[in-house]
Amino acid sequence: MITYIDGTGEGMEHLIRPEVQAIEVSGIRKMANKVSQYDGVLSLTIGQPDFPTPKHILDAAKQAIDNGETVYTPNAGTLKLRKAASEFLQRKYGLSYDPAEEVIVTVGASEAIDVAFRTILEEGSEVLLPGPIYPGYEPIIRMCGALPVHVDTxxxxxxxxxxxxxxxxxxxxxxxxxxxxxxxxxxxxxLEELQEIAALVEERELFILSDEIYSELVFDGTHSSIASLPGMRDKTIVINGLSKSHSMTGWRIGLLFAPAYLAKHIVKVHQYNVTCTSSISQAAAVEALTNGIDDALPMRDEYARRRDFAYNSLVEAGFDVVKPNGAFYIFPSIAKFGLDSTTFAHRLLEEKRVAVVPGAAFAPFGDEYIRISYACSMEMLQEAMERIKSFVQGL
Ligand SMILES: Cc1ncc(COP(=O)(O)O)c(C=O)c1O
Structure with a gap:
């Protein structure tokens, strides 16, 4: 006899899949919840670009609504968008994918990760995760019955x-x-580092999932994709999208590129997952990937300016830190301050009203670091760096 008490599902929770029960709320989300309990916080926690989506893209979406483009699209996305995505990748990174069979438009890069893993992983498969790493892969790997293997870099x-x-x-x-x-x-x-990796795995029967969502935000040098190297295209799934490059996180446009033999299976998982991505967002994405192919460049230059500032400020404040070359995060070591990353982040929030993400959120061995996002205004970054400096001086 089951008693239902106010939706707590008493006596029922054991029926929920153990793999799902075991998933923890992400360290990023936990921090965000804590931040909401305080006033006047300078939050350096988020992976959300602080620029608006470019206006010509907004206009294209409005036009799509007025044109009645409000119905299902093909599962893999409109051919127009797949062509634009394929041309974008060819022009920017020298990759060649057939829009008809090798490009899938997904609900953000997140869904691309999900459908890719669910297509290639089975019980007992191992997935190498070079860490510290984005926490979006591990739960999906585990839900496939596969095992994440963290590689400490x-x-x-x-x-x-x-x-x-x-x-x-x-x-x-x-x-x-x-x-x-x-x-x-x-x-x-x-490119040289990727070549070494390619030489090692070229002969092996395994896949590379290459998450290139930040490819447009490389500061020094240019972005290289492992899929461009000899022998690698057939074993690589390239994931990209518009969330970061065009400041379109809420539009949910991800892009998955894979050889035809693999894409034809991935698209089935995608179909029964979501049918297709929003038709309006797809119309906006066509505009982004045609008339807006260089929209990321001014944002990238601004991020580079902030990267320089954040790096110099952290060094000045006594942190050991590797200078980043892309995206909009910096990951300083806090080892010398004698606090674990959660205590450091909580005290920084409580004492100085600055929010960062504990490094433990990104790897079992991430506890000696914090992640700072500089997807915020320069003024805010300057003030936050002052507060961080005064915090560590007081430790
Ligand atoms: C490395 C990485 N991959 C994928 C994603 C998910 O991107 P999307 O918002 O397009 O789902 C993120 C988001 O922060 C990310 O940092």
Whole structure:
């Protein structure tokens, strides 16, 4: 006999899948919840660009509504958008994907990660995660019954190397995640570094999931994709999207590129997941990827200015920190201050009203770091850096 008490589902919770019960609220979300309890907080926690979506993109969306573009689109997205996405990738990064069979428009990069993993992982598969890393992969890997294998890159300025991969490869390795530029470290992998990784895995039967959502936000040098290297296209799933490059997080446009033999399976998972992405957002995305192909450049230049400022301020305040080369995050070490990352972040919030994300949110070994997002105004960043400096001086 089950008693229902005010929606608590007493006696029923054990019926929820253990893998789902085991998922914890992300460290980023926990921090955001804590921030809402205080007034006057300078929040450096979010991965939300502080620029508005460019006006010509807004206009294209309004036009789509007026044109009645309000019906289902093909599952993989409109052909117009897939063509625009394919041309964008060719022009920017020299990648070549057939819009008819090798491009899928997803609900943000988040859904691209989900459908990619659910297509390629099975019970017992291992996935190498170069950490510290964005926390969006691990829960999905676990829900597939697969195992995340964290590879600690902190001893190598947060760069994944072929040697580090070699140490963790097993018969069960099904996928290696590459994220360049990286959230939370802002580090990038150069063409030469990718070549070394490609040489190691070229002959192996495994996939690379290359999350390139920050590809337009590289400061020094240009973005390289591992899919452009010989032998790698057939085993790589490239994930990109408009959330960061065009400041379109709420529009939910992700882009997945994969060879036809793989994309034809991924699109089935996507179809039964969401049918298709919003038709209005897709129309806006066509505009972004045609007339707005360089929209990210002024934003990138501004992020680079803030990166320089944040890096110099942290060094001046006594932090050990690797200079990031992309995205809009910086990941200083707090080891010398003798506090774990959650205590550091909570005290900084309580004592100085500055919010950052504890490094523990990004890897089991992330506890000696904090993540600072500089997707905020320069004025706010300046004030926050002053407060951080005075906080560590008082420790
Ligand atoms: C590395 C990385 N991948 C994927 C995502 C998800 O992007 P989207 O908002 O397009 O779902 C994020 C968002 O912060 C991210 O940092």
């Amino acid at each position: 902190s001893g190598n300025s947060f760069k994944l190397t072929a040697d580090l991969i070699k140490e963790h490869l097993t018969e069960r390795t099904r996928c290696i995640v590459l994220a360049s530029p990286s959230n939370p470290t802002g580090c990038t992998l150069s």
